[in-house]
Amino acid sequence: MRHVVMAVCVMSMLAGCAPKEVAERIVNVYTSRHYAQDDALYAQFTKQTGIRVNVIKGEGPELLERLVREKNSPSADAYMTADAGMLHRAKSAGVLAPLDEDTVRHVPDRWRDRDRHWVAVTKRARVIVYNKARVSAQEAPQTYEALTEAKWRNRVLIRSSGNVYNQSLAASFLALWGEEKTKQWASGIVTNMARPPKGGDRDQAKAVIAGEGDVAVMNTYYLGQMLNSTDEQERLVAQQLGIVWPNQETTGTHVNVSGIGIVKGAQHATEAQQLIAFLTGDEAQRQFAATNYEYPIVPDVAPSELLRSWGTFREQTVGASVIGENNAAATKLLIETGWK
Numbered sequence: 001m002r003h004v005v006m007a008v009c010v011m012s013m014l015a016g017c018a019p020k021e022v023a024e025r026i027v028n029v030y031t032s033r034h035y036a037q038d039d040a041l042y043a044q045f046t047k048q049t050g051i052r053v054n055v056i057k058g059e060g061p062e063l064l065e066r067l068v069r070e071k072n073s074p075s076a077d078a079y080m081t082a083d084a085g086m087l088h089r090a091k092s093a094g095v096l097a098p099l100d101e102d103t104v105r106h107v108p109d110r111w112r113d114r115d116r117h118w119v120a121v122t123k124r125a126r127v128i129v130y131n132k133a134r135v136s137a138q139e140a141p142q143t144y145e146a147l148t149e150a151k152w153r154n155r156v157l158i159r160s161s162g163n164v165y166n167q168s169l170a171a172s173f174l175a176l177w178g179e180e181k182t183k184q185w186a187s188g189i190v191t192n193m194a195r196p197p198k199g200g201d202r203d204q205a206k207a208v209i210a211g212e213g214d215v216a217v218m219n220t221y222y223l224g225q226m227l228n229s230t231d232e233q234e235r236l237v238a239q240q241l242g243i244v245w246p247n248q249e250t251t252g253t254h255v256n257v258s259g260i261g262i263v264k265g266a267q268h269a270t271e272a273q274q275l276i277a278f279l280t281g282d283e284a285q286r287q288f289a290a291t292n293y294e295y296p297i298v299p300d301v302a303p304s305e306l307l308r309s310w311g312t313f314r315e316q317t318v319g320a321s322v323i324g325e326n327n328a329a330a331t332k333l334l335i336e337t338g339w340k
C-alpha cells in the first residue's frame with residue numbers, strides 16, 4: 001500500500017504533493033470484554049505509541065468463530081476474552097501464535113498459557129454473596145461445598161451452565177476434587193437453586209436483595225461496578241450484600257482471568273506485542289484495578305483501594321491453563337446434572 005501511495009506522490013510531485021508518512025500503525029483487536037474502561041486504556045496506548053487500536057467487540061465464542069473462518073487471511077491481530085476457557089478454545093482451534101518471551105516474562109507462569117499462546121491481563125475472583133438482612137455473617141456459607149447443604153434448599157442463585165465463568169469454576173473443581181465430587185457438587189447446586197438460572201452475575205445479586213433467594217455466586221468486579229454505579233438501585237443492592245471469600249481454610253477462592261493472544265498470521269503482530277506489553281505493564285495493571293475492580297496479574301502492582309478494603313484472600317492454586325484444558329469436561333458434567 002505504501003509503495004502505491006508513494007508512487008502516486010512521485011507522479012504528482014510537480015502538482016505539489018508533499019511526501020508524507022502514510023503507513024498508519026494499527027492493531028485490530030477482537031474482544032469480548034465489554035467494559036468502557038478498556039477504551040480509556042487503548043486511548044492511552046495510542047497516545048504513547050502512535051498505534052491506533054481498532055476494537056471489534058462481540059461475544060467470545062462468536063469472535064472465535066470469526067477467527068477460525070478468517071484463518072487464511074486474518075483481519076484481527078489480537079484476541080482478548082474474559083475467561084481462561086475461551087482462551088484455551090482459541091488455542092485449540094489453532095488461531096493463536098506464541099507470544100515473544102520478552103513480552104510475557106514479567107507475568108507469573110500460572111497466569112499465562114504454557115506455550116505462550118495467551119497471557120492473562122486481569123484476575124477476578126468468584127465469590128459468594130448473601131443478603132445481610134436475612135443471613136448473618138456466621139451463618140453465611142464459607143465454602144462452595146456449603147452451598148449444597150440442605151439448609152440452602154431453594155435459596156441459591158447462580159447463572160446458567162452455558163456461562164463460561166461457571167464452567168471455569170467447575171473446571172477448577174475437576175482439577176482439585178476429581179470428577180465424582182465435582183458432579184455431586186453440581187447436582188447439589190441444582191437441587192438448591194432458588195429458580196432456574198437466568199441473567200448475569202449482577203442479576204443474581206439483585207434477585208438476592210429482591211428476596212428470590214438468599215445467597216448468590218458472582219465475580220468480584222461486578223460487585224465493585226455495582227457499588228460505584230451511577231444507578232442508585234444498583235448501589236443499594238450492592239450495599240446490602242455481604243461477601244464470603246470461599247474455601248479460605250481449604251483450597252482457596254476460585255480465580256479466573258481475562259487474557260489476550262496474538263492471532264496467527266496477524267498483519268500487525270509487532271503492534272499487537274506492544275499492546276500486550278502495555279496491558280500487562282504497571283500503569284494499565286493499576287488502572288484495571290482502580291476503574292474496573294479487577295485484580296492485577298503482576299505481583300508488584302497493588303490492588304486498588306476498594307479491592308484492598310475487601311482484604312486479602314487465599315486463591316486456588318489451579319493455573320489458568322488447567323482451567324482452560326478442563327473446560328470441555330466441566331461443561332459436559334454441568335449439563336449432565338441438569339444445570340440449565
Ligand SMILES: [Fe+2]
Binds near residue numbers: 082219
Ligand atoms: Fe464479566
